[in-house]
Amino acid sequence: MKKIVASMKIALRALEVNRTRSALTMLGIIIGVAAVIAMVAVGAGATARIQEQIQSIGSNLIIVLPGSISSNGVRLGSGAVVTLSEDDAKAIAAECPSVSAVAPAVRGGVQVVYGNNNWATTAQGVTPDYMTIRDYTMMSGQFFTDQDVDAAAKVAVLGETVAQNLFGDSDPTGQVVIIKNVPFTVAGVLTPKGQSPTGQDQDDIILLPISTAKGKVLGTNQANAKAVGSLMVQAIGPQAMDEAQQEMESLLRERHRILPGLEDDFTIRNLTEVFAAQETSAHVMSILLGAIASVSLIVGGIGIMNIMLVSVTERTREIGLRQAVGAKTRDILSQFLVEAVTLSLVGGIIGIVVGLVASWLISYFAQWSTVVSPLSIIMAFVFSALVGVFFGYYPARKAAFLDPIEALRYE
């Protein structure tokens, strides 16, 4: 132990003597460690953002769309049912045990007018269940009720983007907006959700009771007055997702009278699964970024080995002298090993600080969220120490096994 302390002192002295060189050698490790920390932080930031977005669309969400995307709505079966309907929604809610809530929805583009302002947005006709399924909360006012749906009341709930554009900072609750010449009373404003995983502004929306939307704004399907654009379904839990999907599929096939062997006239998509795949890819990206940054750490380690080899050659006489006055193999070995590890550790500590600053700068200037994990700091520190040991061992061994006679005579 005393010996280690002693050789650390010797090492620090030797590094002090060649200050510029030591600093330049450390630079390799500093850049390596900083790169690892910053890149892992960027990757973790991306993952965290995607997780946040997945949270924002609601949990255990399944969406049922009419027709299949590939056949573009062209039915191959001979049934009479054209699309999904409000009755389908009611049937799913009643008959599928793995489903906790169903919300039918219709949507369409509308122009919303308030005073001198107007704003083009998407109107969605929904039921109050939609609020539960999408995990919406109210920033002000109230969501409309089942009574409003039954009565086809002329009430609307605004997304934050719509509210901002029409009302600025004042509270729109209780005000009247005009959609397709129909006046709607604003019942409330939704708490903003930000971007969806696909990059859409989830707050650029206006929610209406589905009955009102069909009757007054978006129009009714001529073939089937109860037709809806989509069904939002919430499963009772993350484990029930597959079951819920199967239950719905068989129920809808039965209701739509699709013969075995024929294609579905609807598409069921597990949204959580879709976005979980995105999360995985973000995670892979962060691992890749970290791996690439690790390469620079290894390059830094080679820099240390290079400088240590130069240093051993330069100090051959010193090594010879130390051997002559009684330094054993392990004394010399530990002296140079400690020197290399000191270089890499000091570089590692500075690199951690630089990495933290870099992560902060990236999130501040590039508006790119970064998450610095304590694990990546510990890993970077340990890894830089290992780099010192690994790349310092060869030069140190070379020094320790020099022949004292030749070393003393070395010019």
Added chain:
Amino acid sequence: MAAVIEIKNLVKDYRVGDMPVHVLKGISFEIEHGDFVAIMGPSGSGKSTLMNILGCLDKPTSGVYMLDGISVGELNRDQLAEIRNRKIGFVFQQFNLLPRTSAVENVELPLMYTDVPARERHERAMKALLSVGLAGREEHQPSQLSGGQQQRVAIARALVNDPRIILADEPTGALDSRTSIEIMAIFQRLNRDHGITMIVVTHDPDVATYANRKIHFKDGRLQLDERIAQPGEAQKDLERLPAEPPEEVAAV
């Protein structure tokens, strides 16, 4: 007086390519404890090889080398290092001080490889510097010292471990004649007052006159081994010299 060094039939061969080169061809002698020996001989006579073996830096090909009762030929690398550390002090022609390192730290160096605690290391180094007349220059770096002063730092370094023998390889080779005599005066004092066995390799016959015994080598063999009845007194010779450069006379 007991022999501190015993050498019997010492042989050292080197291999240069396929050709074996016989550097030492069977040498036997003893050096008694407290003696002051000058080893002389032309270059290529094998005296440097002998010094390396005496200094436990190299091992003989065959023959026996007993240092203070220990058979050196049987020791491994680290055991040799320990023997060097405990029993031998080295003084080199080129001083071999660590650059950018203070005199006192240079002197402490051999103690760094022992269990001596830091405070005691420092005290012993200061004492050794005092005894070679360098009090007040402890914090000077080698580049701030004259050649004679640097060699005295090196002698202090050789002393600090209380060695049985001091091996000096051309200790005056890089010094002017006056400084050479100063160094020899220190050697004589260490030899007489502290009973340290001195072995000095030198080309210079004047330097050799301060020894009690001269051993001449030629072609790897011992050519002449003579006792000097009246060795020179370095301190007196120094006083006789005109007092020219103000470099302080060894504080004897």
